[in-house]
Amino acid sequence: MRLLRFGPSILFLRTSDIKKTEEQISKIFGVSKTSTNEALRKSGEFETILFITGIEEKKTIPHENAFLVKKRAPLVLKEILNRDVFVERVDIECAILLMRIPKNLENALKVISEKYNGRIVSFEKGLVEGEEEDTLLVLTDKKLSSPIELKDIRGSILVSAKFLEFYRDLVIDLPILLNKILPDWNEITIKLYDTAKRYEQHIERLLLVIEDLDLGFIVSEGWDWDYPRPFMRVPIYKLKLLTWEDPMRVKFLLKGLEYREYTRLVDIDVFVENKKISWTKVAKGFDSKFKLAKVAREELEKLLSDEAKKRLYSIETKLLQGETLQQR
The missing domain is CATH 3.10.180 (2,3-Dihydroxybiphenyl 1,2-Dioxygenase; domain 1)
Known part of the structure; x- marks a missing residue:
């Protein structure tokens, strides 16, 4: 920032x-x-x-x-x-x-x-x-x-x-x-999980959006474990962000990174005080994740600079090509 x-x-x-x-x-x-x-x-x-x-x-x-x-x-x-x-x-x-x-x-x-x-x-x-x-x-x-x-x-x-x-x-x-x-800052935690383990590209996308939109200060980042179910441990990338933005706003914008059209590229979870923000909390007026993600993506692209959009599309083109190869 x-x-x-x-x-x-x-x-x-x-x-x-x-x-x-x-x-x-x-x-x-x-x-x-x-x-x-x-x-x-x-x-x-x-x-x-x-x-x-x-x-x-x-x-x-x-x-x-x-x-x-x-x-x-x-x-x-x-x-x-x-x-x-x-x-x-x-x-x-x-x-x-x-x-x-x-x-x-x-x-x-x-x-x-x-x-x-x-x-x-x-x-x-x-x-x-x-x-x-x-x-x-x-x-x-x-x-x-x-x-x-x-x-x-x-x-x-x-x-x-x-x-x-x-x-x-x-x-x-x-x-x-x-x-x-500005005495009242929000500290949020962002977690990335990708079953295909393409973390390098997803981390680059996330940092690109945070930096280009000036969403806040990254105070720590690194690898951790998450437990989606009992006795099930999965690797995640975790980032802590100090921001003056509303955490709900951050969750909404990052929904535009989770999906590209109807393809889910990565899981992105946002936490405030160790409590996960559910997508349903930011989905008022939307009856599906896809519609929410579509509007979030449109908003995200409207805010990003031309250079950032160009880089984002370049990374995602490679990700989508990888998705196609895996499906074959």
Whole structure:
């Protein structure tokens, strides 16, 4: 699970010939000028947003239009220097950090701002008032593995402290902060059992879903024994997950991994406080496991990233081919 990541770097290129500099940037990096909102929406971690302004400007205040370069800022600056781009001065916007807080966001803003003597501001105001040594900490309830749009921002804190010192402190303090902000975590146990013993593929599928959907922290995993009937012992893979998700929600989503169409690929059981969650508890409105699994699968695929879906289908294609061979 990712709770913290970097946003884009924002550079201000000061020049006495804006048109010439814009043409050079466009040619060197193969990019076109776009709206600032669009650049922010499409930017990823460590990518670079460039504002080209007149030499007289001193403040790091974003303009309406910008260039988005899908490279790290040091590489962008290297190209600018080595290719003799007409730039007379470079200024830097405050660092942007993104933090995922799924709920209790008002409490999170209060706790974090008080801890680091920060100011709660809008994202736009943070960019206007932030200076190069400052940090704009942006809170969202969306998973950080996907692009974060402006509409996904739930609050921002401007911290006027040296960035590296603040970042190191934040990383160390993160578990304590989370415990203050989100004191009620759910600990669930997930057990996998496959009669065909294709555990490697099923473990990969399970971890893929947990990581891509940011379902929680895996605190332990390994092999164990289960006793489905007296005197019957079977090997299982067991995983413990700390999550802020409703265990019923986790059970529902994992039902989409148990089945592919009408083929059962693996048994997945979910336990809370050593009590197994029955599929019937999450099956309200469904008269069979197959219908429940079908809807769960549709929901799962809607939430997964394209890359994760591609990997999932690749693994399952091999599993289904194995099923066909066994039936022969």
